[in-house]
Amino acid sequence: MRMRNIPAVLAVITALPAGAAPADDFLARLNALCGKAFEGRIVDNTAPNAANDPFAGKVLTMHVRECGKDQVKIPFHVGDDRSRTWVVTRTADGLRLKHDHRHKDGSEDAVTQYGGDTATPGTAERQEFPVDAFSKAMFTQQKLPPGAQQNVWAMEVRSGDEFVYELSRPDRLFRVSFDLNRPVTPPPAPWGHQ
Structure with missing residues (x-):
């Protein structure tokens, strides 16, 4: 690149809108679904104990x-079971995903607020959340399987088409796909979030 082109390139870069960050675009896609609920289906479920999976055979609804x-x-x-809420928050560097788990009385489960922050910019369609230090410590304290220390969660929002929630690690892949073309009646409030 010639040196005289550098100012022109810098002018284009600085002219990009602030919302052009993939994290902001991803949050905008989630916000476009606000108030809507969708039923999902398990599309991948590999695990050493997949036969005992608590999700199998259940109606899966995101709201x-x-x-x-x-x-x-x-x-x-x-x-x-209305114990689970995914919380996606904008951070200075990207996005954070936390899993808020509650009991019927609204009190927090012993395993709650786990998740992680994005380590890469991701895209407007897909964001990945590697397990954070807080979650690793809690998983150890609560005696979760050692593989949980390597969890990576992901969410995908294919605009107007599909939402995907994913958990992966070396011995596990769990993916639920929600059809965004088929909204359903929103379910009752999750436990602890009346």
């Missing part, structure tokens, strides 16, 4: 329930 510029809360209902 984009609480929306904002910097945070979106998405309850994930498994049959009548």
